[in-house]
Amino acid sequence: MTKRCSICRRFKDESEFYRQNKTKEYLRSECKKCSKKASHKYYMQNREKVLEVARKRYERKTKTGR
Numbered sequence: 001m002t003k004r005c006s007i008c009r010r011f012k013d014e015s016e017f018y019r020q021n022k023t024k025e026y027l028r029s030e031c032k033k034c035s036k037k038a039s040h041k042y043y044m045q046n047r048e049k050v051l052e053v054a055r056k057r058y059e060r061k062t063k064t065g066r
Contacts, residue, residue: 003027007034
């Protein structure tokens with residue numbers, strides 16, 4: 001089966017899409033390649049915020065033992 005990526009508009013095999021259990025379709029609308037690009041772009045634009053959230057999560061996990 002093929003599916004069309006909502007970002008690059010190319011038809012790709014369903015194996016090139018991440019699974020998403022929240023919808024009936026079970027696949028995300030963007031392909032893995034476009035999803036990785038978007039994640040990287042967000043990280044580069046919000047690096048300090050992302051790292052701060054990660055620090056807080058790490059501290060919380062080490063305190064509670066989870």
